[in-house]
Amino acid sequence: MLISNIEVIPGKRITKHLGMVQGNTVRAKHAGRDIMAGLKNIFGGELKGYTELLTEAREEAVSRMVQQAEAVGANAVINVRFSTSSVAAGAAELFAYGTAVFME
Template identity: 60%
Template sequence: MIVVSTENIPGKDIGEALGIVRGSTVRSRNIGRDIFAGLKNIVGGEIEEYTKLLADSREQAMQRMVQDAEKLGADAVVNVRFTTSAVQQGSAEILAYGTAVKLK
């Protein structure tokens, strides 16, 4: 499955737009990470635990979006975007969305 953030795929012709596809995940922090993050906030630097949590969340959301596109028989997803929103204190939804297309 081709997944791009652009409206077009270089060297490919889009034959048909099949519709919007999406995938999401909701993740929460844990107390151990929060304690460590608090210490990092004092001394500065990257909070690697949160970086990994968010990277894993984006990957899972993208995989779910691709599964949604496969159900439609898509060859690719174009114009892919990610968004994040707070669900409740300490948890967030990561949403990946784009347009499923059939190539010529």
């Protein structure tokens, strides 16, 4: 599966447009990560626990988007975008979406 954040893939030709596909995940903060984040707020530095959490969430959202694209017969997803939003206290959604296409 080819995945691109641009509207075309150089050297490939879109032969079929299959519509929008999406994937999402909602993740909650971990108490241990919150404690470390509180310390980092005092002393400064990267919040590695949150970085890992968001990386895992992005990977899960993309995986679900790819599964949806495969289900409609796509071999590529173009114009991929990410969005995040808070859904509850301490929980956030990461949403990935793009256009499923078949390319030659």
